[in-house]
Amino acid sequence: MRWPPPPPPATVNTGGLGIAAMSYVAVDYLRHLSPSWHARLQPALWSVLALIVIIRVPFYKHWSSELRSAIPFVASMLFMLSTLLFEALSVRSVTAVLGLDWHRDTPPLPDTGQWLLLGLNEKLPHTVVEILRARIIGLHHYLMLFMMLAFSVLFDSVKAPGLGLGARYMFTMAIGRLLRTVSFVSTILPAVRPWCASSRFRVPAYPHRWAQKYFVPYADADSISQIIRRDMAYADAVNYLGDYRPDWGSMSFLIDFLRPTASEGSSWYSLLTKAGGGCNDLLYSGHMLVAVLTAMAWTEAYGGFSSALIWLLVVHSAQREIRERHHYSVDCVVAIYVGILLWKVTGFIWPGKDASRDRRLAKLEKIQGRLIQAAKDSNMEEVRELLEEVELGSQEGQKSHSKAMWLFPCVTIFSALTVVLLAFTWTSDG
Numbered sequence: 001m002r003w004p005p006p007p008p009p010a011t012v013n014t015g016g017l018g019i020a021a022m023s024y025v026a027v028d029y030l031r032h033l034s035p036s037w038h039a040r041l042q043p044a045l046w047s048v049l050a051l052i053v054i055i056r057v058p059f060y061k062h063w064s065s066e067l068r069s070a071i072p073f074v075a076s077m078l079f080m081l082s083t084l085l086f087e088a089l090s091v092r093s094v095t096a097v098l099g100l101d102w103h104r105d106t107p108p109l110p111d112t113g114q115w116l117l118l119g120l121n122e123k124l125p126h127t128v129v130e131i132l133r134a135r136i137i138g139l140h141h142y143l144m145l146f147m148m149l150a151f152s153v154l155f156d157s158v159k160a161p162g163l164g165l166g167a168r169y170m171f172t173m174a175i176g177r178l179l180r181t182v183s184f185v186s187t188i189l190p191a192v193r194p195w196c197a198s199s200r201f202r203v204p205a206y207p208h209r210w211a212q213k214y215f216v217p218y219a220d221a222d223s224i225s226q227i228i229r230r231d232m233a234y235a236d237a238v239n240y241l242g243d244y245r246p247d248w249g250s251m252s253f254l255i256d257f258l259r260p261t262a263s264e265g266s267s268w269y270s271l272l273t274k275a276g277g278g279c280n281d282l283l284y285s286g287h288m289l290v291a292v293l294t295a296m297a298w299t300e301a302y303g304g305f306s307s308a309l310i311w312l313l314v315v316h317s318a319q320r321e322i323r324e325r326h327h328y329s330v331d332c333v334v335a336i337y338v339g340i341l342l343w344k345v346t347g348f349i350w351p352g353k354d355a356s357r358d359r360r361l362a363k364l365e366k367i368q369g370r371l372i373q374a375a376k377d378s379n380m381e382e383v384r385e386l387l388e389e390v391e392l393g394s395q396e397g398q399k400s401h402s403k404a405m406w407l408f409p410c411v412t413i414f415s416a417l418t419v420v421l422l423a424f425t426w427t428s429d430g
Helices: 016-033 035-059 063-068 070-096 099-105 112-123 126-133 139-155 162-186 196-200 209-214 221-230 249-258 268-274 286-301 304-323 329-346 355-366 368-376 380-394 402-426
Strands: none
Touching (some): 016 035, 016 139, 016 304, 035 139, 063 070, 063 162, 070 162, 070 249, 070 268, 099 196, 112 126, 112 329, 126 304, 139 162, 139 286, 162 286, 286 304, 286 329, 304 329
16 A cells, blocks of 8 residues: 655745744844843854754755756856945045045035934934934844845745845845946035044045046036036146055056055055945945845745834834934935835846746646546546656756755855855944
């Protein structure tokens, strides 16, 4: 007598991932409330989550789908790293081109969002205001929440492949960062914090010769009126102040963009690692873009109560960015709708479907007639055999590459856990 095959595991979409995510955010917030408990609970939580992931690896059935997504994942990661390098160069350039004196003397733009939050501070209860001021979630939290979402494919909480979801996330983020860089390079806006440039950058106090020629002589109303009529720079030529020019070899063309000083001009790369972010307003907010992409990925892949909570945290992050004068209100508003639109657009490139499901459907179509006839004849034995044939047919790709399927999971999980650890360490300060 043949026993029927065990039923496939049910999709684990009952809130477990949401509970784990909210637990992570809550435990990490203990660093502000009780640093001693935070030091105990945070390593314990991450150890438990990592152990659960490792235990689940042998039971994961979609490694062939993950293997097919590996190349797009690596390509997306390289694309994102390239855009981040271009963004870092541009951040330094737009901060340096006008010199430190301009940053110190130029007042911030009027921001009605900041006015609204200050007005609410006077009207709302003190407890509510303190909650709005609380640093509940930061950049590193959103990155880790996405990591947890991608790892949840091991538990069938999210459709495989996880690397496909990661590739879409990084590709969308790269496009968003590229558009952001083009935006803030196009028009240089004054900083929300006028003292920021002096504290972060060591660039010349005077403007670059481009700004000395095309901006400084035309910064008043009469001059602007004349240059509109002439459509040509008409100021008398002067001896423009030059910049320090170190020997950077083949990268010397970057001197005009980075404007190094004698005390920091030994390496162009070191300039990009010291900045710690830009100072003049960078339209739109990069932090909010990451937050929105995480919320969009979570909502589409998992949904439920946890996605609503994450969107509440996105709104909380937006008002904090404005409240703490990291960005103007327009930066957060634009980042939110750009992030939503970009995620929707990239859905056409990475629909996130499991190829094994397509193979099962194709196999099922071939045996549909036999399956219907067996059901009419009440021949349950033949029905079971046909369904087993469908399941085995969907796993042919995995069996044909058994050695690769054994090595690939080990490399993938080790690399992913390493990336998680590095991301957690490098972004723990937000």
